[in-house]
Structures are given as structure tokens and as C-alpha cells.
Amino acid sequence: MARLHFVFQRLTYFFLFVYVIVNRCECQTLPNYSEIAFYKLHSDLFGTGYNRNVRPKLDSSQITVVNVQLNVVSLRDVDMKEQQMKMMVLLEFQWTDELLQWQTHNYEQVHAIFIPQKQIWVPDLTVDQYLGETYLKMGDDSLLLKVQSEGVIQWSPGLTLQTSCAVNIRYYPFDQQVCDWKLYPLMSDTKQLKLQPRRVDGFYGQNAQQNAEWEIVSVVDETCDFNISSGSKSDTMSCIRYSFTLQRRSIFLSLALVTPTLLLALLSALVFSLPAESGEKVSLGMTLMLTFIFLLSILMEVLPRSSLQTSIFMVYLVLLCACSALSVILTVLVLSLHHRPDSLPLPKSARFFFQLFSGRGGLKKGDLVLRKTSVAPVVFVKESCEKGPERKHDTRDEIVGNDRLEEVVERSGSAEITWRDVAAACDYLFSRLFLVVIILATASFFVIMTVSQ
Secondary structure (H helix, E strand, O other), rough: OOOHHHHHHHHHHHHHHHHHHHHHHHHHHHHOHHHHHHHHHHHHOOOOOOOOOOOOOOOOOOOOEEEEEEEEEEEEEEOOOOEEEEEEEEEEEEEEEOOOOHHHHHHHOOEEEEEEHHHOOOOEEEEOOOOOOOOOOOOOOOOEEEEEOEEEEOOEEEEEEEEEEOOOOOOOOOOOOEEEEEEEEEOOOOOEEEEEEOOOOOOOOOOOOOOOOEEEEEEEEEEEEEEEOOOOOEEEEEEEEEEEEEEEOOOOHHHHHHHHHOOOOOOOOOOOOHHHOOOOHHHHHHHHHHHHHHHHHHHHHHOOOOOHHHHHHHHHHHHHHHHHHHHHHHHHHHHHHOOOOOOOOOOHHHHHHHHHHHHOOOOOOOOOOOOOOOOOOOOOOOOOOOOOOOOOOOOOOOOOOOOOOOOOOOOOOOOOHHHHHHHHHHHHHHHHHHHHHHHHHHHHHHHHHHHOO
């Protein structure tokens, strides 16, 4: 028993000795934070009562100048119907904080440190025409800012901006849009804060990620001031306006929308070239008219319902739809002439119209004439060259038929004009007129679109 007590006592002394040695080693390895340059610098800068809510100027009458550089990361989308633009940008701000300056030789040549955003004064900035559900907050409390020994602060918050954009639909789908938004402070006026753009080589969107539908042509910035009135007092705010010029990549819409429209426009002139006996003239005109109405409905789903600008392409489609409707009406009139009985006499105006617009100068002597009589079937005769008051058999006359058909010979100065001939002349005239109108409308459409480029 005494031996166990002795062993237990020796083990206790051993563990106490190890514990003391370990603690002594840990105490020797703990650094002296007051001697480390970064800890000392941070303590000297922020342990002396630095307040992030105070503008960083030793002289409060001086203005804090904030330099701003815009970097467009990507253009996400341009919603024509909702008139919105969505893009990702990186804003780089730079200003001088006179309260965060130090001599590098006192801190082992430390030229820069990184401080979280929540510990440093940052300008109270926002974006005009922002359409987010909540208030726009730039950066994050955990975002690090670079502080240089001269007091220069570099702040680079990234933003996903969804802003309004007044689109112009006049030259759709070969359009070019100009969207802009302003960067300005919420409360600081021009006596406290001034925004100044920092220029870069090229333009801001040259390194942006490519968008499949839109191309960033240029980004222009300009300084501006605007007044805010509150009661009898008005304050002037400094701002920077960024204008984005966007060009639509129109190859897809040209193949999927414009080209089929042009082909259908050419088909509109062929309604009058279809024979009346086919029975499909009205059906073709109605089908083309409904197709143009369908294309108009597609445009209404894409374009905003705005009366400030009128889409030239929509006007072109409406014109083609009107031509198709007019072709249906004229086709009905032509068919009514075509099916009139031959017993109905032709007026002189109809004969004159036929000779003027038949496209062949009327029927002449020697032409094959189709005749119907009450006593004989249909026969084709060729006029004899023999002249005289009485008709005699001539071997030069050729009769197409059989032995039961009677020979019908008529001696006249010109062949008889029927209602079918007048209907054919109308088809000839309307087909040429419609073709000219469609060609002129199409040429005007492309000329206007080309000038807009």
C-alpha cells in the first residue's frame, strides 16, 4: 500500500513538471504584438478614435474628390418590352483619406494595408434609375479596401445593375439603343463631395464579355450637377452620367423574320397570276393576309406598346397586310367578271379597258376563236382568206373536231371579246400594280434601314 502511494506521488510530480515546462515554452513562443509592424500600424491608425462616419479631411472646408473608373464586366440583357437593361459592372473608386497616413520607415517599410469596408469612410453613392427591389448598396462590410501610406484609398465594389432604358423601336430589328444612368451621392453636396471620372485607354466596354444579341459600341461618361430642393433650401449634387450605345446583332432576326416576310411579299403579287379555273385565288390571298397578321402579333409580343416611336418594320408589315386584303377584294371582283354569262352585253368601256390593259393588244384576225352555238357543239375554225358574200368550201380551212360537228365560219373585222377576256385583263393590270407597289415598299424599307446604320 505504501509502495502504491509512493508511485502515485512520483507520477503526480512528473505530470506537474511536464505541465510547467509546456506552459513555459508557450509563453516563450507568444509574439509581442506591439512590436509587429502591421499590428502597430493598425493600432496607431484606428486606436486613436478614428470614426468612419466623419469625412476624412483635416480641414472640413475642403472638398473630398472621388475618382471613378467604370469597368463593364458583361451585358446581360436588354428587355425591349419592359424597357430595361441588365449588366454587371466593376466600379473602382479612389480618394485620399488624410486621417489614414503614415511614415513607412516607422513601420518596417509597410506601404499598404487592407482594411474591411465597415471600418473606413466610404462615399454614400447610388445609381439613378435603379430597378432593384431593395435599396442599392455598394460593396459589402467584408469587402477589403486597399489603404496606401499616402492615405490613398482604393475601393472596387462589383454591381449587378438593372436600370430602366428608354428604347427606340423605329429601326427594329436593325436598331441601335442608347441607355444611360447616373452615379451620384445620396446626401453629400458639391461642397463636401465631388465625383470625377478617371479616363482609361479605349472605352469602358472593350474587355466586356460578349453578348449574343447586343454589341457595346461605346461608353461615354460626363460630369454633371443637379439640384435637389428641400423646402426653401436647394443643394447641388455632383454626378457622373454614363451613356451606353448598343448595336443589335441582327443576323438571326434577318434570317428568321425579315427574309420570310420578303418572300411572302413577293407571293402577294402572284395572287392575280393564278388561273381563275383553279379556284384557289381567294384562298391564297386570305392565307397571305393571315400570315402577315401572325407576324404582326409576334412583333407585338417583342416590342413595347409605345406610341412615341413607330416601328418602320411594323408599318411595312401593315402595308403588306393591307395589300393582301385589297388583293382578296379585287380577286372577288375579277372572279365575278370571269363568271358572268356571255349573253350579257359588254359596254364600250369594258372593250376599251380590255384593249388597253390586256397585255397583248386585243385579238386580231387569224386568231383561234372559241364559239358556242345553240345547234352545234364547240368547234375551232381558222378564218379563210377567201373573200366574198357567200361562204364556199376551201381546202385552206382547217376544222378541228369530228364528222358530226358542223362547220362554223364567221367573217368579221375582229374576234368577239368576252367577260373572261376582261377578267384576264384585270388580272394582268392588278398583278403589275401590286408588284410595283411591293417592290417600292420593300426598297424604301431597306433604304431607310441602311441610312439608319
